Amino acid sequence: MAQRSTFRRKGRATIIDVGRVAGVSDATVSRALNRPETVSQTTRERIHAAIAETGYVPNPLAKAMVSGRTHTVGALVPTLDHAIFSKFLHALETELSAQSYNLVVAVTEGDNTLELEKAKKLLSMGVEGLIVSGLSHNGELLELAERAAVSLVATSYYEPGASLPTIGYDNEVAAKLALAHLTGLGHRNIAVIHGPVSSNDRTQSRLKGLHDAGNDIDLHFIQTSLDYRGGGEALLQWDRSMTAILCLSDVLAMGALFKLQADGIQVPHDVSLMGFDNMDPSEFLTPPLTSLKLPIEDMGKATAKAVCDHLQSGEPIASIELHTQLAVRDSTAPVGK
Amino acid sequence: MAQRSTFRRKGRATIIDVGRVAGVSDATVSRALNRPETVSQTTRERIHAAIAETGYVPNPLAKAMVSGRTHTVGALVPTLDHAIFSKFLHALETELSAQSYNLVVAVTEGDNTLELEKAKKLLSMGVEGLIVSGLSHNGELLELAERAAVSLVATSYYEPGASLPTIGYDNEVAAKLALAHLTGLGHRNIAVIHGPVSSNDRTQSRLKGLHDAGNDIDLHFIQTSLDYRGGGEALLQWDRSMTAILCLSDVLAMGALFKLQADGIQVPHDVSLMGFDNMDPSEFLTPPLTSLKLPIEDMGKATAKAVCDHLQSGEPIASIELHTQLAVRDSTAPVGK
DNA sequence: CTGTTAGCGCGTTCAG
């Protein structure tokens, strides 16, 4: 079948090969594919037959090259192995996909150097937008994004004065809200369990929101690893004088709860326990965990929309504040109850 | 500064603009960038100065077009909002990135039609490889991938006879292993809680592995929604005659455990409870949950390696079997104990 | 309605 060499240069058929087989020019094939109404019925049919015969499949790179668009946005997240980020990405992908954009994800492990490196890779593959988590980044990142002319937006954070648009919530306010719930129940001596602060500006912000709690409030800060084990281990530094425990993540709260259960300490009778995140399992725990709802899904959706809008209109991206709210459940109770 | 119009056609500087400023040809600029050793010291310096001056940044699309490579692979997963998939993707991205590949993810919601649609988008953006979950797909998918000449591989599954390479574990064997643990403890009347079977071939496989359990074993299958709530609700169909509960996912097991705790039913004293997945929190639960360890991270890593190898060598991808193993903890005990 | 001509930005011959 020497024919094959006619329409196969090196493996794949091109628009020209299709044209040759159909007896038309490459331009006509292109038109038949992109604006069928500008091509006569009969040649259109011949072309489609030729496409089938040659097994032609459009070269996406050539198309992207000429249009200058990749319809791809990149997201840099600290990890995928944490529900909060995967939930965010899920919502992000869903909305992006609805607007015909693809999502490339890269994991930074919370390391700004790695983040920069991966950002470069994303840019050099042609993403049109770049989504990062939090505000602390390598300085080069902004410059890089600007030079590549891609829009950059930070999430999990709301800070209108920042050097890049932010879409998220106010971590300080959220932390205050959580603390207010506990103090409102009369707690004055409270353990605050949190993950590493370095390279996690969200945690830093939350802690900042707690620091000016008031003179009559005693806060005991306990830093631990941000996982279930860490939540349990942090309890070594807790004693019953602290009538409440505020965990700056539900993962920590669950770790703590499981440990308390194992030790036979009753929640909320012996100690009130509060989380932060409102993960899926929290409402089903025994007792159901009081937590702080973060608008993660909304954030994913809003971020996708903002990026798509910007890509379409050219208008700069505006920061968006999303609101957090308490989810009061049974793990917290008035002090001394 | 009329100069700008010299090296800015429509917004961005090209390799030609750089050459013009540096007083060399575009070819020399290209060489200076890709094979610096073939360019003299002095012109190289002039070129770099020109790059800085023009703010030149390589056009990734043109590069991809000429090289014919995007260094991108796509992954289709049912959801990101489940630890098992996000853990997998995390490992996948990490390894892929180490080999300088980018990862595009798309969510299918377990819908084969949506999967096909998204696969098309991934292909039309130029992915070099496509990773899917499980074995049941729209028939067009294989054909599509072949025509686009991208390598396709299925995960979460091991089935050497399948029409595409599989990298994963044998769900049937794993289920048998789990059941054997319970029967080995003397349990004969066992509730099996599982998620929807339609559009989830992993669950189907696991159930299949259970069906020929033996004549003296009574299995009560309870289907529910695949989330924490579902695990709890499934217990409505459980009674104490069933001395053990096997959940085909840790999420279900946790949902069940929380409900049992709320109802004051002691595990494992009143009933043995076993999960399947071995998620992060499982070992910290009270009691620690007996489960079946799935090699998720290995699977991510192995899949990435297989795809990269294939892309580099051209050899077909070979199926890989990864092994599951029991994680025996305190939530299961001999019957009647 | 269709063919011809021009690029898009870059890498890679092949001469010098």
Next chain:
DNA sequence: CTGAACGCGCTAACAG
């Protein structure tokens, strides 16, 4: 060591 010329596959502009 460097420049000119060509090609990657496709779309857009202009003729016919």
